[in-house]
Amino acid sequence: MLPPNNRDDACRPPAPRSPLAMTAHPIAVEEYRPEQEPYYHPVGDEVALFEAAAAGHIPLLLKGPTGCGKTRFVEHMAWRLHRPLVTVSCHDDLTASDLVGRYLVKGGEVVWVDGPLTRAVKVGAICYLDEIVEARKDTTVVIHPLADDRRYLTVEKTGQVHPAHPDFCLVISYNPGYQSALKELKVSTRQRFASLAFDYPAPAVEAAVVAHETGLDPARCDQLVRLAQMTRNLKEQGLEEGASTRLLVHCGRLMVAGIDPVRACETAIALTLTDDPEMVAAVAEMVAAVF
Amino acid sequence: MMTETCVSNLQIGRPKAGTTPIPYSLSPMHWTRAKLDDHLSRRLEPVLSSRRTAAVAVEAVWRLSIPARGAALDLFEIAAAANEEIAFQFLLHVQAAVDRRGIQGLQGWLLEILDRYDRDGMYPAIAYLRTVGEGEATAVGEVALAPLAGRLETFLAALGGERHAIIAGVGPTTDGDHLILPERFHLAPTAEDNRTLYRWAATLLWAQLHRATFRLPSGWGDSAVDDLGRLDHFLSSFADPPLAAHLYLLAETVRLEAALGRELPGLARAAAAAKGALLATDLGRDHALLPPRARLCASLTRWLLGGNPGEAATVAHLLTPLATDSATVAASCAAVTACYPHLARLPGDGAMALPYLAALQPKRVAEALRRQRQQRLARLRVAIAHLAAEQSIHPPEKLAMRARTPSPSPTYELVAEGRPVELSAEVEGQLQAVVADLPTLPPELLAAGGWAPGYDPATPAGGEPVAGAAGDGFFYDEWDHRRHAYHKGWCTVREKAPAASPEPVAARILAGHRGVVRALRARFERLRTEERTLRRRHDGTDIDLDAVVEAIADARAGVEPDNRLFTRLQRDERNIAVCFLVDMSGSTKGWINRLQKESLVVLCEAIEAAGDRYAIYGFSGMTRLRCDLYPIKPFSEPYGEVVRARIGAIEPQDYTRMGAAIRHACFRLGEVEARTRLLIALTDGKPDDWDHYRGTYGIEDTRQALIEARRQGVHPFCITLDRDAADYLAHMVGPASYCYVEDVRTLPRKIPEVYRRLTR
């Protein structure tokens, strides 16, 4: 007997979107380039703006709440501009050497290894520094000469200066919601970038995104988006953040796999958003009202 | 030598056990019996004696299941904060309550008890508490509002718009600010259905407020009055206004139920089931004996519940189109006009309410909505003033607002000298709130200077300018512990220019305390630095391993290795901002006032020596609309003659609404860039204001404000002079650290000392 969810279309994994999903082995950072078009539903004029900025060598700052499509947008643009994409997730231990490169001792030999930023500069990739404010301020300054009209990278250790490849494009992101006052971008860093503000898309667009990403039927997608908006209204009224588009996609996939909508929402949304039993119950009530 | 008792060990956030609520992280449900005994004995001490020990309470708790024990002990703390006797009785009866209501129901039960305690006092509350074990205390299927209200408020907040408080009263109806629901519901036979009907009624009331029931488009009612005044005009234009009002409520209910059915199908399904259950009661019967008009109304009600319209078929037919997607409030007005004659010609009184909705109150709601509109505009104005200050737009009159896209639902942008200005999140949020209610901004707001801080736009026809809505105020939420929710934008805080004393009061104080000041200055100068480990130093106390590894690799690579291989302890610049809040309530009259002044003068001298940034605000006021703060020394102003003159002029004023003062001080602290932010509140007593702020309400709001402060990264500290502080202080300032000073005369030395130990 077949297990119940082994129906033909019930539990199909999402179509592979990245080269990594298809190859089993790791690849060098600068070799990562989206080959199939990563699906991105434009919300405003951001595609045109990105293209103009890339052509004009203007670095970009993307800001917006978590899971609203910033990373997807950059992947899409990398595909559109036929450039490799180098992504670095910043954290507070990230040093300048982690970005630029360092000498390593390998079997008695000493070799220089380029960091991801240096590689991106050399091959003309889009370099995406995710959550830039998490990085220490002394780390962020290494991107300064790259982000103004000099467009070169100085590597102190090797005593070299790398002029950026004409296709090199610097993109940083941050989520203005979370930081404390101590974690703001330096003005001198910030003012090197043009800024694109992201937010959760309008309901119709968001529903279309969820439908495309999950294959869930449109009526259900509308309901998911409505639920998300309800949770977003509770931001700072018990919830730290409302449900992101990403959560809706997860939830939709569970539903497509045959999970009951209420259970799917509980798993993918309610329990993810909060640990407070009172708020979990409140979200559960919203789910019951919406579905 | 010091006579004051320091309750805290002065470590921020770590009050000594025993006098403060237990830290919950210890998981009371896992306590040993001995620990439990110890805790309860201490907590209940005021109501225990040699003959009455905590043993029975311990026994009662010990017999509970582990999860029930956790819940009961959490709630016990809440009860004990209100009244120890109630807390004691609560524990004795908690098992019975768990049996009747389950663990989930415990909180609701306690809320009911405390509500009664607030209203009627201790003995009635305890009498009620004891009924929990007796037979069926409530009618079958009956549900009470109290345990549902908090969850309902959250639900409605999620639907959007400003948060509405749910209060018990004659309803369900709304006054524009609150949603008023009956204290108990027993319309349907089962509790489940009654709960659904509560929710459905509340959601409908929410929809009335947010789906334009009270906002008629021009063409209905008198077009000369504003959108909020038209409904009343429209209904009064009928010969029988109550009948018209009833029909309008019916029409709007049809329209809104259908709209909610599309948005919240799950809830609508449950509501339909509950309505079906109502249909099986008296409401579904034929009412042959009623007079004709009442009979028709009853048939309409039956139809609304999903039953057969019977003789009301014609009227029902006129109302049916309201259920379509495109129906607007104008369609409801048209339907009322069409239906009215069918009922008006019938004899009898027809103005009866629907089973789960009571009559609308158009006048009251219009008033409230008008006031809210003004407040929203005022908040937007404040936000725009902040923005102007932030982006250094001088004078702020340069900012203008203009429509970016045309009517009917324009979007707006701010421009300064023709160039768009990037909106702050604050402005964006406030603008959205304004536009949700007022899609087209009135022209005077789009004129140049329309957002200048002092400018008050013409009040809409029929509206009164509202106290507290002026543009120079700050709005803060206030915590209502009984609702477990905030009153939104409840308090208006204004910064008032403090008086300056012509007398050389401060100079005299300085002369009198010369010795103390000299000693303090010396000690505070030594504070100017703080310690920090620096990495990659040429020399130091320890080896920096990372640096060494890197240097070896570099050396092998032939690069000159970095020789900064040590870590060193660095005494560093202090990076502290502190805001002092000084109680200027009436009760500080006399020598407390004098000692406050002395303390502040001495304190300023000391902090100047340490070089920290600091501000001093006095607070007083009366009612939530007049919470005044006196910037005796703002952060931006240097200490000098002016500040000294202001300290000299500090005089007792009215009351103490501490929560609002704390929130505003935190806001000011938030504007200063500093690694450490401190809030030190100096108060002589309980939070107290003229309008219900005294007692538990004020204590709980103050406590909540301190919790918020902590969340914002501010370290709060309270210094209090209240002699009978012990009973509530531990609870109120629990989120902060605190001490109380028994001998007020030591205050001038005490405050700098506290500060020094806090920031050392």
Ligand SMILES: Nc1ncnc2c1ncn2[C@@H]1O[C@H](COP(=O)(O)OP(=O)(O)OP(=O)(O)O)[C@@H](O)[C@H]1O
């Ligand atoms: N406009 C959009 N078009 C297509 N997919 C989208 C869009 N917006 C959001 N998504 C979906 O949301 C998911 C999360 O987006 P993404 O990972 O880009 O978020 P992010 O903004 O980078 O979040 P974080 O700040 O947490 O990194 C994507 O995997 C995608 O499925």
Ligand SMILES: [Mg+2]
């Ligand atoms: Mg991302």
